[in-house]
Structure formats: structure tokens, C-alpha cells
Amino acid sequence: MKIGFIGLGNVGGKLAGSLIRNGLDVTVYDLNPDFVAGKVADGAKAGNSAADVMQHCDAVITCLPSPAACDAVVREMLPHVGPGKIWMEMSTTDAEEVKLLSALVIAAGGEAVDCPVSGGCHRADTGNISIYAGCTRDTFDKVLPILTHMGRRILHVGDIGVSSTLKVMTNYLATMNLLSVCEALTVMKAAGMDMGMTYEAIAMSSGTSFVHETESQLILSGSRDVNFTMDLIQKDIGLFQDIADRHSVPLELSPLMIEMMTDGQKRYGVRAQSDRMIERLEEATGLSVTAPGFPQELVDDEPEERGYEVVVRR
Known part of the structure; x- marks a missing residue:
């Protein structure tokens, strides 16, 4: 073929x-x-x-x-x-x-x-x-x-059509994971936790996720380059919200997430890397949520x- x-x-x-x-x-x-x-x-x-x-x-x-x-x-x-x-x-x-x-x-x-x-x-x-x-x-x-x-x-x-519906749902979940990981890492940094240890504690816990095991590494290394930009995130979570609206599901987290991503775009650019959302919290706290030993890019081994x-x- x-x-x-x-x-x-x-x-x-x-x-x-x-x-x-x-x-x-x-x-x-x-x-x-x-x-x-x-x-x-x-x-x-x-x-x-x-x-x-x-x-x-x-x-x-x-x-x-x-x-x-x-x-x-x-x-x-x-x-x-x-x-x-x-x-x-x-x-x-x-x-x-x-x-x-x-x-x-x-x-x-x-x-x-x-x-x-x-x-x-x-x-x-x-x-x-x-x-x-x-x-x-x-x-x-x-x-x-x-x-x-x-x-x-x-x-x-x-x-x-089923595939596209499922895909925007998974990207909604991944974005929610990213934003919650940003908050979790920043709070642990503020509490004086070792960030390498924090990463491993999350990874071996019930709170882990694909996003943590991949994107948290890029956040902690300071790279924040996941090859996925905020405009693409906004497209996907917007499509998910559209599905919810069509079916009259009164979501609470989704509109807040769209608002947070919109703020990230205003600060860092429409096509900024999505992992730069951690920088909103770094700016608010004066902390650097980084740690040695983490990779600058993801490699599938x-x-x-x-x-x-x-x-x-x-």
C-alpha cells in the first residue's frame, strides 16, 4: 500500500x-x-x-x-x-x-x-x-x-468521531494533571522538601500519573520544553468544554482550567510551552521549583x- x-x-x-x-x-x-x-x-x-x-x-x-x-x-x-x-x-x-x-x-x-x-x-x-x-x-x-x-x-x-471525542477527554485530563502537579511541586518546595525525593514519592504513590512521570521531570530540570504549546492545550480543552456544553454538563474545573491557561498565554505567549505554567507559581512565591539530575528532554527508552x-x- x-x-x-x-x-x-x-x-x-x-x-x-x-x-x-x-x-x-x-x-x-x-x-x-x-x-x-x-x-x-x-x-x-x-x-x-x-x-x-x-x-x-x-x-x-x-x-x-x-x-x-x-x-x-x-x-x-x-x-x-x-x-x-x-x-x-x-x-x-x-x-x-x-x-x-x-x-x-x-x-x-x-x-x-x-x-x-x-x-x-x-x-x-x-x-x-x-x-x-x-x-x-x-x-x-x-x-x-x-x-x-x-x-x-x-x-x-x-x-x-468517537476517537476525537475520547482524545480531547484525555487531553483535558492530562492538562488537569499538569496544573495539579505544578501546585503539588510548588507547595512541597515551599515546605522545604527535597525535590528529587518529592518526585520519587509521587511516582511510587496513588497520586502518580503519566504527566507526573514525564512532564514533572522537565519542570524540575528547568527545561519546560515538552513539545506541546499552550495554544494546542487551549484548543483541546476548549473542545472538551464544547462537548460538555452540548450535553448540558455543568463543569466546574474545566472553566477554571481554561482561565488559568489563558493567563499563562498572556504572561508567556500564545505558543509558549505548556510546562511553563509552573512559572506562574514561581513568580507568585519567589521559589525556583527545580532540582538537579532531571533531563532536559524526554526520551522514550x-x-x-x-x-x-x-x-x-x-
Whole structure:
């Protein structure tokens, strides 16, 4: 199967890299020609446009920064969609938007998969990230061999749109974890605790989380560079709030989190790294919430393994 990949940013570039590294036939396209050149040097072919990629590939993956970007790319590809063509959406986007675009692809005779990822850029880089896939079972079986080169655990979630709904929920939880970790670390620093010991105490406790075990290390090292920016956080938690509003769920924590992230953007920039939220508390207390011995960047030290389908417990 000839695979196209459109969108070679922080996550997309790494996912495309896993396909190329594993010897698949990959054609790439991005508005940034340097990103394309880098993947061509690794063994990919260069596409001339989104339409060109769909015309010459069997399955085209998109990993783009916004619903508007996804819409523009899919509509450009539509004239070349037909039987035997598959669109795979790996962006974090609005469920209603992906359902609308998928309906256009299916009406043109193609197939569509809503397959966002979760687990951090460092795992996207090694093919060990997790992937949710919303589509028919028949389509899932066709694309599973592709997905298992990009992700470790692959979950077929049912209909298109379910994946995107689940993904914004997980990003909401991750952001809540980040903000609570910032508060916990700052309070422990103010109480005179050793921060290395504090990290380990949390990591071995009922209070640990994926965010603590990864992002707390970047907070404590002072790097605060998690490859995920505040504007992306705001997009995702805003989408989660939209879901709650549509279903009349009166959330309390979510609006506060949006307000806190908005303040972070005002202080440090719209596209500041999300881990810089700790600096709001450092400024308020005069403390430096850092410790020696922590890494400047996250590295996935698990060996790369071919992925597999996760079976849902019923």
C-alpha cells in the first residue's frame, strides 16, 4: 500500500518517521519545504500538494494543527478520492468536523478513519504511542498494519468521531494533571522538601500519573520544553468544554482550567510551552521549583515493538 502523509509538525513528523524507518512506501507533504526535505533524506518521496498525494497514494494520513487546516486539505483531496482510497485523520480535532469530512470522503467512494494519538511526542518518535481508531471494522482491518508501525497499542473504538471525542477527554485530563502537579511541586518546595525525593514519592504513590512521570521531570530540570504549546492545550480543552456544553454538563474545573491557561498565554505567549505554567507559581512565591539530575528532554527508552490491537473488556 502506498501511504501519503500530510503535516510534518511536532507529532506528524515523528509518526511519518516511524513509517519511513520501517520501510513503508511513503509520500510526504507539508507547507514547510524543509520538513519535506528532511523526510525525503530519510527515504520518503516528496508530494507536490495535498491533491497530488491523494492522487498517487492508497491511504493518506493527515496530522494538522487545526480543524480549519484539516477541512482545507480534505476538500483539496476530494476530487481524487474514490474506491480504494482511504483518508486517515490523526489530528486532534472536533468530532463533528471529522464526521462531516469523513462523510464527504465516503460519499466520494473512499473510506475514512478517525485515528488520533495519545502519549507524548517522545513516544510518537519511537512508534510506541497509543492510537484510537474510529471506522468500520472492515476499514480498521485494512489500516491496522499501517497503524501498528506508528503506535504500540491500537484501540478500535467504533464509529468515526468517537476517537476525537475520547482524545480531547484525555487531553483535558492530562492538562488537569499538569496544573495539579505544578501546585503539588510548588507547595512541597515551599515546605522545604527535597525535590528529587518529592518526585520519587509521587511516582511510587496513588497520586502518580503519566504527566507526573514525564512532564514533572522537565519542570524540575528547568527545561519546560515538552513539545506541546499552550495554544494546542487551549484548543483541546476548549473542545472538551464544547462537548460538555452540548450535553448540558455543568463543569466546574474545566472553566477554571481554561482561565488559568489563558493567563499563562498572556504572561508567556500564545505558543509558549505548556510546562511553563509552573512559572506562574514561581513568580507568585519567589521559589525556583527545580532540582538537579532531571533531563532536559524526554526520551522514550522502551524498545520499539510492532503494535497490536487492544481488546476491549465487555
